[in-house]
Amino acid sequence: MAAAPADMGFGHALTFASTFFGMVRVTSVNNIAREAIETTHSGSANGTRTYIPSDLEDWGEIQIEGLLDHNTAPPISSAAESFTLTFPLATAETVAANWSGSAFMTSFSASVPYDGVCTFTATLKFAGAVTVTAAT
């Protein structure tokens, strides 16, 4: 397998079915997780606890920081929507990689400072699995 390309995030884009997230600065994917189920028993070798992975996985959530559009209400009451996180094209790539799936908003915060740009942070919960499409 080739080494993973190092790259910067400038040029990435997040599209959401409601077109809410237009001017994104930082996108973070957090807390993709599954449980470790303990299988230790009285005969466990060497006195070492043992575990197996859960069959259930949680694709976590996506956190977004961006510029506030004060004319648009955040879609906090909307059903899950399709989203696509598109990564910027790296050198020698013609089709960008993307992560796509379905998500719904679980929190939203806005900041309106007197001496700075108005921003928001929002959290979307993945409704299911995320599909990763590699760049070509």
Next chain:
Amino acid sequence: MAITGIIEDGVRDKLLSTGAVTALLSTRIRVERIAEESTIAPLTKAKLTYAVITKDAGAGDIENTSAGSTGMATANLTVGVFGPTWEAARNAAVAVRNAINATRGAFGNEFVSYCFVRDMMSAGAVPDRDDETGVPGYGLTVDIAYRIS
């Protein structure tokens, strides 16, 4: 030609391929490492607007891992834009800023992941005599990330 990682050459190529820049600067965009013995004419004597791209020491770095280089580096550049008048220098500096600020992609042979012009400041005093001291100019400070391979 393949990527060389000589980013100041890439920025120069990018500027030379931008019509709004060459309309004001023609090909008078230099990189600082040109030796004093260069045959290039001393532009400050010719009352022409020109730009000089300097790769700054410090701050920038090549990104590495335990398995070797990532092939990516960051650097700070200064683009000094000078001219016979403040207006000429300012207009050319704005054209340079617009050509490269918040851009990504090919810069000549190089590949840039981001290029941000951080500020623009006066880089000289109003001249009161006809020599290089006090040539009207503006300096653009550039944060840039790019491939070295």
